[in-house]
Amino acid sequence: MDFSSPIENLIEEFERLPGIGRKTAQRLAFHVLDLPTQKVDKFADALKEAKAKIKNCTTCYNLTSEDPCKICRSAKRDPSIIMVVQSPRDVFALERIKEYRGLYHVLHGAISPINGIGPEEIKIKELLSRLKDDTVKEIILATNPNIEGEATAMYIARLVSPFGILVTRIAHGIPIGSDLEYADEITLARSLEGRRPI
Numbered sequence: 001m002d003f004s005s006p007i008e009n010l011i012e013e014f015e016r017l018p019g020i021g022r023k024t025a026q027r028l029a030f031h032v033l034d035l036p037t038q039k040v041d042k043f044a045d046a047l048k049e050a051k052a053k054i055k056n057c058t059t060c061y062n063l064t065s066e067d068p069c070k071i072c073r074s075a076k077r078d079p080s081i082i083m084v085v086q087s088p089r090d091v092f093a094l095e096r097i098k099e100y101r102g103l104y105h106v107l108h109g110a111i112s113p114i115n116g117i118g119p120e121e122i123k124i125k126e127l128l129s130r131l132k133d134d135t136v137k138e139i140i141l142a143t144n145p146n147i148e149g150e151a152t153a154m155y156i157a158r159l160v161s162p163f164g165i166l167v168t169r170i171a172h173g174i175p176i177g178s179d180l181e182y183a184d185e186i187t188l189a190r191s192l193e194g195r196r197p198i
Helices: 005-015 022-034 037-053 088-096 124-129 147-163 185-193
Strands: 078-085 102-106 138-141 166-169
Touching: 005 022, 078 088, 088 102, 088 185, 124 147, 138 147, 147 166
Parallel strands: 078 102, 078 138, 138 166
Antiparallel strands: none
């Protein structure tokens, strides 16, 4: 069916979102068109505000509207432990379980030579700069349990080794080939409890 251009444009924009196919994009587009103008404006304003105000924390590189972020500023967090994750989505997933009380470092990717992503393209150098004083006693590597995540974890473990810091890896309660953001709370909690040195 041929839709008029504004509807087709809206469907195409929804279809660009990850995990959204043509049928879901159509459902979302028609849902938005059925909303009162006030709600559409509110939705559009929320998108614009998030895009304008959200940035990376200059300490951990998580998403934040304040710098440093709430986690890095918190006196209740243990600054001697840093959990290294690939994406801000992973921080949100891990915070859901309310078990971890340390800090984070977000790499914004994983080493993937096949995709042209080397160590310089992700936030490894920034992680190492956080280890220069004697505050950090443990690095928990919580990269995804896939080829890229494992390669990144091993690379970081080798770089951190000379600092004399304990390096652990989350246990593989998370299925190989999946992403942290899709794991349930119990699986994440068990993975965190079962971390091991590498």
